[in-house]
Amino acid sequence: METLFVTHPACQQHDTGYGHPECAGRLQAIEEHLAVTQLMDYLSYRRASPASDRQLLRVHTAELLARVHAPMPPQGYHHLDPDTRVSAGSARAARLAAGAVVEAVDAVISGQAQTAFCAVRPPGHHANAGAASGFCLFNNIAVGAYQALTHPDINRVAIVDFDVHHGNGTEDIVVDDPAILFCSTLQHPFYPNTPLRPVSDTMVSVPLKAGAGGDAFRAAVREHWLPALNAFAPNLVMMSAGFDAHRDDDMGGLALVDADYAWVTLQMRDIADRYAGGRMVSSLEGGYEFKSLARSVEQHIRVLARLEGIV
Secondary structure, eight states: OOEEEOOOGGGGGGOOOOSSOTHHHHHHHHHHHHHHHGGGGGSSSEOOOOOOOHHTTTOOOOHHHHHHOOOOSSSEEEEEEEEEEEOOTTTHHHHHHHHHHHHHHHHHHTTTTTTEEEEOSSSOTTTTTSOOOOSSSSSSHHHHOOOOOTSSOOOOEEEEEEOOSHHHHHHHHHHTTTEEEEEEEEEESOTOOOOOHHHHHHHEEEEEEOOOOOHHHHHHIIIIIHHHHHHHOEEEEEEEEOOOOOOTOOTSBBBOOOHHHHHHHHHHHHHHHHHHHEEEEEEEEEEEEOHHHHHHHHHHHHTTOOOTTTO
């Protein structure tokens, strides 16, 4: 079965201004690298459709939707929080970013594809029900997870988040839902400086100290994520794929390398093969150093598409 690459050119029209790390160049770097490596030839390109109000309101308040869609002048910026700028193209980009994950979920569950990677921005995992935060407007992965749960054969969704920053928005949204298991690794203490919840049957967040590399990350996955995932037996595996824990990315202080992203994706693929018929949906979160971001996404997609060693 094919692997979808879901994106939309309008995601690059979310203009965050000169010098902002969450910029259109991130998606350009990914697409250019996948073209040069010819990996894109093995993927099925799909242009995203915007998420509907109904899909967004499963996760977010009407007040947040109104704030994101507030009128904007053709030029200039407005801050939703100190880090989160919006411009004239931001609301459409945010709708498309969430819609891409919805579309990927529907395609994978319906059997049109086995796996999907959503190359979208703005990212999502810091947005909670009522507030945009940390570069994120809508919580793309959570919107997709609740779309998945509308399908009659899906009643257990696993979300794993390997961004360097705490996926606090996702955690806040799903914390009380027994149908969603949330596993994450994060640098701690670090932005957004949110407290860690106790480990439970559906919440497994593993803090890593600044400077931690692949050994510590892999141990966290083996010792904490995998037992929880095996006990939960998800029907669908979803990934908040942040690549800013890479040692070359100065937005964080961890020291992962390209191969660590291939490895964690392989572990999640094994879980998906065991319990979910191989069904996986991944959505881009962080990753701000263009070269390491593009290479790490390549390694991630190679495993999603079962192309290790082929291309």
